[in-house]
Amino acid sequence: xxxAQLINQQEALAASLAASMNEASxxxxxxxxxxxxxxxxAMVRDVVADSMYPVHSEMIRSADHTVRWESYxxxxxxxxxxxxxxxxxxxxLLPMADPAPHLQALPSGRIxxxxxxxxIENLVLGGGGARGVANAPALRALENLxxxxxxxxxxxxxxxxxxxxxxxxGISARDFQQLLNGTEVLSLLETPRDFRHNYPDVKLxxxxxxxxxxVQTLDRMTALSAAQYLQGHxxxxxxxxxxxxxxxxxxxxxxxxxTPDFSLPRTGRMLTFGDLHLLRxxxxxxxxxxxxxxxxxxxxxxVYFSHQTYPEMPLALAGRITMGIPVLFADVKxxxxxxxxxxxxxxxxTEAIFSGLGGEALRETYARTLVMVxxxxxxxxxxxxxxxxxxxxxxxxxxxWLSGNPQFPQTVAADQRKLHAAGLxxxxxxxxxxxxxxxxxxxxxxxxxxxxxLDQALAFIAQNRHNFRHDLVDDVxxxxxxxxxxxxxxxxxxxxGNAAPLxxxxxxxxxxxxxxxxxxxxxAERAAAQAWASRTPLRTAV
Numbered sequence: 018x019x020x021a022q023l024i025n026q027q028e029a030l031a032a033s034l035a036a037s038m039n040e041a042s043x044x045x046x047x048x049x050x051x052x053x054x055x056x057x058x059a060m061v062r063d064v065v066a067d068s069m070y071p072v073h074s075e076m077i078r079s080a081d082h083t084v085r086w087e088s089y090x091x092x093x094x095x096x097x098x099x100x101x102x103x104x105x106x107x108x109x110l111l112p113m114a115d116p117a118p119h120l121q122a123l124p125s126g127r128i129x130x131x132x133x134x135x136x137i138e139n140l141v142l143g144g145g146g147a148r149g150v151a152n153a154p155a156l157r158a159l160e161n162l163x164x165x166x167x168x169x170x171x172x173x174x175x176x177x178x179x180x181x182x183x184x185x186x187g188i189s190a191r192d193f194q195q196l197l198n199g200t201e202v203l204s205l206l207e208t209p210r211d212f213r214h215n216y217p218d219v220k221l222x223x224x225x226x227x228x229x230x231x232v233q234t235l236d237r238m239t240a241l242s243a244a245q246y247l248q249g250h251x252x253x254x255x256x257x258x259x260x261x262x263x264x265x266x267x268x269x270x271x272x273x274x275x276t277p278d279f280s281l282p283r284t285g286r287m288l289t290f291g292d293l294h295l296l297r298x299x300x301x302x303x304x305x306x307x308x309x310x311x312x313x314x315x316x317x318x319x320v321y322f323s324h325q326t327y328p329e330m331p332l333a334l335a336g337r338i339t340m341g342i343p344v345l346f347a348d349v350k351x352x353x354x355x356x357x358x359x360x361x362x363x364x365x366x367t368e369a370i371f372s373g374l375g376g377e378a379l380r381e382t383y384a385r386t387l388v389m390v391x392x393x394x395x396x397x398x399x400x401x402x403x404x405x406x407x408x409x410x411x412x413x414x415x416x417x418w419l420s421g422n423p424q425f426p427q428t429v430a431a432d433q434r435k436l437h438a439a440g441l442x443x444x445x446x447x448x449x450x451x452x453x454x455x456x457x458x459x460x461x462x463x464x465x466x467x468x469x470x471l472d473q474a475l476a477f478i479a480q481n482r483h484n485f486r487h488d489l490v491d492d493v494x495x496x497x498x499x500x501x502x503x504x505x506x507x508x509x510x511x512x513x514g515n516a517a518p519l520x521x522x523x524x525x526x527x528x529x530x531x532x533x534x535x536x537x538x539x540x541a542e543r544a545a546a547q548a549w550a551s552r553t554p555l556r557t558a559v
Contacts, residue, residue: 018084023076030093031065034100041104045111052163053107060103060161063191067157068096070198071464099471106479107162117507118500120493120519128519130488130496132504136167139370139386140184143432144175144360146342146453148391148446150463151470152180153197155389155446156190158474165190170306172369174359177389178309178339179235182332185293185307186239187246187300196238202463203456205231206346218284219334222348222355231340235333239288240277243296246303247275259298267295290335291328308369310359311338314348314421319362321369343419345454361420365390365432367439383442384486390436392445392473400433401443441481447473493519497526505531 018026038057045053072092076084121129137159142152159165173181183193208229209215216236221227247254254260260268274292290307297304309322309332320326322335338349339359348355359366367388374382390397410416410429417425436443449466451458458466490496500508505527513524 142173142177147455148448149176151448153194154471155474172308185305220350287331294324312361315354
């Protein structure tokens with residue numbers, strides 16, 4: 018097949034898959050059909066582009082710029098399979114769209130209230146080295162099914178921290194995957210020839226890979242994402258009420274970010290945590306709250322980089338610090354101190370989301386959080402479903418010595434307790450046979466890891482997003498107080514004629530509460546958000 022034939026076949030494939038999703042949309046209630054169709058169209062484009070990437074790569078490598086028909090057929094079959102899987106899972110999630118609660122009286126006299134799982138607002142990504150190539154496919158599954166549309170906060174460590182930076186900077190999982198498709202993992206460990214000129218303030222140690230390319234890649238990705246938004250919405254931005262609230266210096270900073278220049282030294286021009294906070298005030302759907310961990314090797318403490326703690330720190334520099342596996346990567350010298358992988362002090366930084374919360378605010382935040390952690394050959398499942406005891410790695414003494422943290426065994430144990438506590442909110446990310454240091458893995462191994470990650474993410478969503486939220490309450494008044502206004506209205510919209518006694522009692526309790534408003538779930542959510550925003554910024558381990 019030549020280029021024109023491949024393009025024609027690919028367009029025909031995309032059209033047929035789009036038609037199959039349009040047919041499936043007829044099973045969707047009219048109120049949800051438009052949103053379903055929009056997600057389906059984006060999903061088909063994503064799956065076809067990703068499935069065809071190896072075919073286009075083969076064509077580029079060939080001397081005559083052709084590709085074998087068998088290669089196209091294999092990729093097309095893969096695309097059909099993935100679209101079919103997405104369609105199956107998307108349709109299975111529809112019953113969960115009903116926000117109305119269901120009540121069940123228990124023999125104990127208490128009431129079990131079942132509600133649809135709330136939207137994911139917080140995302141935590143653990144570290145895992147070269148396994149990170151599995152992040153984008155898993156996130157694409159969530160994104161394709163509309164499960165990241167309410168995302169507000171992202172926290173991560175190591176390669177999870179780098180992924181968190183990308184998401185927080187307004188880059189979709191689909192775009193992230195396309196960028197990764199054209200990047201060899203090993204190339205990120207190298208240092209570009211003009212690195213010292215472009216990044217004179219980035220100081221690195223002498224032992225291990227410099228990974229200057231990782232700094233450059235993150236810098237370009239985040240800066241271009243910000244510039245694309247600013248250029249495309251500048252007139253609208255300058256007429257927003259928020260613009261008038263910005264200081265002249267902040268307005269000038271946004272003007273500078275609008276036109277990035279990568280031919281000049283990037284000192285003072287890289288996107289920072291403070292810049293991200295400004296952008297988030299302009300568009301909270303695109304830009305996310307961000308926390309990334311780093312280990313201060315000089316002072317032996319974990320640090321949480323955010324707009325509150327390090328507003329002037331470039332996101333790309335935080336990414337280079339958090340990815341810096343000790344010995345494998347050179348330390349970063351920052352503020353006259355040595356910095357390395359945040360996993361030395363916290364490899365699963367859920368505390369960045371939950372710290373300072375308690376009671377109903379903590380439970381509400383847990384319900385709205387997804388924790389992504391690598392499957393690690395079944396070890397993650399063992400921690401999740403076994404007793405929350407310490408499962409010490411066989412090489413723990415050696416790892417402790419290499420980390421430079423004498424408290425590393427306690428860090429490992431704390432990470433396992435955090436994982437166990439996440440329970441159903443933890444999504445194990447499959448990664449094939451890739452290990453932390455598999456940076457030399459060939460294309461076939463990487464592709465298997467990506468396919469497995471997407472496959473298992475879809476399986477997780479199909480199983481776990483069916484899990485209703487469970488609340489045990491003493492009476493219908495307590496049940497009514499937990500419901501959001503939308504849930505209350507959905508319940509009241511049900512026919513009341515043949516309602517069971519318990520449902521009738523809840524209806525009466527809701528109406529009484531609406532007549533005399535009492536603190537409910539909405540107030541709890543506001544309290545959780547206020548508590549999270551006003552807490553003391555994390556600087557050391559919790």
